[in-house]
Amino acid sequence: MPRSVKEIIEQAEELAQRFESFEPDPADRPRTRSLAAVHRATLARARAEATLAEAVARARADGHSWSAIGAMLGTSGEAARQRYGSQRDRRRRAI
Numbered sequence: 001m002p003r004s005v006k007e008i009i010e011q012a013e014e015l016a017q018r019f020e021s022f023e024p025d026p027a028d029r030p031r032t033r034s035l036a037a038v039h040r041a042t043l044a045r046a047r048a049e050a051t052l053a054e055a056v057a058r059a060r061a062d063g064h065s066w067s068a069i070g071a072m073l074g075t076s077g078e079a080a081r082q083r084y085g086s087q088r089d090r091r092r093r094a095i
Contacts, residue, residue, distance in 0.1 A: 056084040 024032075059069050067077035069084070 053084055
């Protein structure tokens, strides 16, 4: 159901007022800290994954086999190739 521009603006103003006057409950702090810890861990994992992907790309550029890379990752070469293989590697397999 379409709403008028006036209704949308009024609702936006109401939400802005609620946001500006919001005071978090101090009792919620321990809970927010645990979620913040999950967020920080997720960011750290993403950075570590990016570093690992770069290391795998360097190893491939240096001529290491997927089997050797997989051994370092604790998995098979095929699993390593599927996870970290480049588009070029995928095209090469298709030919």
